[in-house]
Amino acid sequence: MHDHEALPMVPIRSARGVWLQAHDGKRYLDAISSWWVNLFGHAHPRLDAALREQIGTLEHVLLAGFTHTPAIELAERLVALAPNGLTRVQYADNGSSAVEIALKLAFHHCRNRGDAQRTQFIALAGGYHGETLGALSVTDIPLYRETYAPLLLTPLTAASPDASLAEPGESARDVAVRAADALDTLLAEHGASVCALIVEPLVQCAAGMRMHDPEYLRRARAACDRHGVVLIADEIAVGFGRTGTLFACEQAGISPDLMCLSKGLSGGYLPLSAVLATEAIYQSFYDEYTKLRAFLHSHSYTGNALGCRVALEVLNIFRDEPVLARNHALAAHLADAIAPLARHPQVRNLRQTGMIAAFDIVDAHGHAFDWRERRGLHVYRHGLERGVVLRPLGHTIYFMPPYCITPDEIDFMVGVAREGIELAIA
Numbered sequence: 001m002h003d004h005e006a007l008p009m010v011p012i013r014s015a016r017g018v019w020l021q022a023h024d025g026k027r028y029l030d031a032i033s034s035w036w037v038n039l040f041g042h043a044h045p046r047l048d049a050a051l052r053e054q055i056g057t058l059e060h061v062l063l064a065g066f067t068h069t070p071a072i073e074l075a076e077r078l079v080a081l082a083p084n085g086l087t088r089v090q091y092a093d094n095g096s097s098a099v100e101i102a103l104k105l106a107f108h109h110c111r112n113r114g115d116a117q118r119t120q121f122i123a124l125a126g127g128y129h130g131e132t133l134g135a136l137s138v139t140d141i142p143l144y145r146e147t148y149a150p151l152l153l154t155p156l157t158a159a160s161p162d163a164s165l166a167e168p169g170e171s172a173r174d175v176a177v178r179a180a181d182a183l184d185t186l187l188a189e190h191g192a193s194v195c196a197l198i199v200e201p202l203v204q205c206a207a208g209m210r211m212h213d214p215e216y217l218r219r220a221r222a223a224c225d226r227h228g229v230v231l232i233a234d235e236i237a238v239g240f241g242r243t244g245t246l247f248a249c250e251q252a253g254i255s256p257d258l259m260c261l262s263k264g265l266s267g268g269y270l271p272l273s274a275v276l277a278t279e280a281i282y283q284s285f286y287d288e289y290t291k292l293r294a295f296l297h298s299h300s301y302t303g304n305a306l307g308c309r310v311a312l313e314v315l316n317i318f319r320d321e322p323v324l325a326r327n328h329a330l331a332a333h334l335a336d337a338i339a340p341l342a343r344h345p346q347v348r349n350l351r352q353t354g355m356i357a358a359f360d361i362v363d364a365h366g367h368a369f370d371w372r373e374r375r376g377l378h379v380y381r382h383g384l385e386r387g388v389v390l391r392p393l394g395h396t397i398y399f400m401p402p403y404c405i406t407p408d409e410i411d412f413m414v415g416v417a418r419e420g421i422e423l424a425i426a
């Protein structure tokens with residue numbers, strides 16, 4: 001709160017494409033997709049038009065005993081696009097709520113199949129799944145979690161497959177195998193009391209864009225199967241083309257039992273989320289009322305018609321335009337633009353997965369800066385001065401731009417970050 005005495009909030013009047021425009025007329029390139037939600041740019045003509053059409057037709061109706069075309073069509077389209085085996089959709093209205101639903105579904109599914117002793121979750125070191133108490137319980141970022149720790153569930157923590165934890169001579173895949181072995185050990189000891197493992201596939205975003213080899217997901221899938229554990233893929237940040245494929249799980253060739261979607265789901269327009277589930281999970285709840293096996297969970301705005309309609313238009317854009325192919329070209333340009341940073345003496349762990357790129361800044365001796373030094377704040381401040389929204393996570397600087405960014409805009413964004421680094425390490 002103190003920071004804002006020197007850094008007042010920037011009031012944004014309008015936005016178009018990658019550019020935000022402030023009330024004083026200054027423009028800012030949205031290099032972080034407004035916290036990872038925006039896909040195709042701000043004020044996208046097709047998304048605007050879809051929303052306009054839906055307003056005036058149906059804005060919202062309860063999704064209990066009633067339904068509507070956008071909710072039905074969106075569910076059908078998501079099931080068709082999702083990894084094999086995910087056949088059912090439960091809506092909610094934000095990412096944290098989707099995670100709450102997935103955790104409750106996993107536990108309740110085990111209970112429905114006669115496994116009520118499975119009351120524990122396994123979460124990864126450095127994982128982030130949201131701010132509500134259940135989602136925060138499976139989050140392992142002390143800054144967000146520690147204050148509330150006395151209120152939270154205590155999951156088992158499995159080693160992160162983060163490739164930057166490689167020992168000398170180890171490849172990203174080696175780290176993934178090592179982490180999967182540790183997961184096996186954890187499951188061998190506690191497997192019978194565990195209902196679910198929750199992971200962020202390929203990129204642990206909030207932890208500082210920590211990336212891992214897909215081999216981890218293949219091995220985690222197999223380990224969950226061996227131990228009767230539900231695998232929850234939290235694709236809230238990595239879904240919808242961010243990592244190079246529509247869903248990150250595709251790169252490992254696996255299907256989770258539950259998949260959480262939000263953020264890009266509605267193109268950055270409206271709060272909406274969905275949890276996709278397997279038929280086996282769905283069927284374990286399917287029974288007569290008096291058996292009390294049903295999943296009693298709803299939010300007032302579950303499956304909001306405006307959100308569903310704009311999400312459908314997002315999928316239409318993926319259908320009609322070569323979004324992933326264009327992203328591959330942009331990601332290649334981004335890779336070239338950041339490549340020189342690999343030679344910078346105070347840059348470490350330069351990494352990229354699709355449209356997400358990141359690196360860490362270190363002190364002159366190659367050691368991590370103390371978090372209290374807040375060197376990233378210099379990069380943030382410099383970005384604001386030069387008109388780029390860069391929002392480092394501690395001493396990790398990252399880029400996650402909307403997919404409509406141009407090669408020139410990528411060069412500008414990376415150039416401003418490079419200037420920022422020099423100020424930050426000075």
Ligand SMILES: *Cc1c(COP(=O)(O)O)cnc(C)c1O
Binds near residue numbers: 094128130131235236
């Ligand atoms: C942002 C995020 C969430 C939480 O979503 P909200 O809509 O902010 O509640 C959960 N998991 C991951 C991986 C996220 O990045």
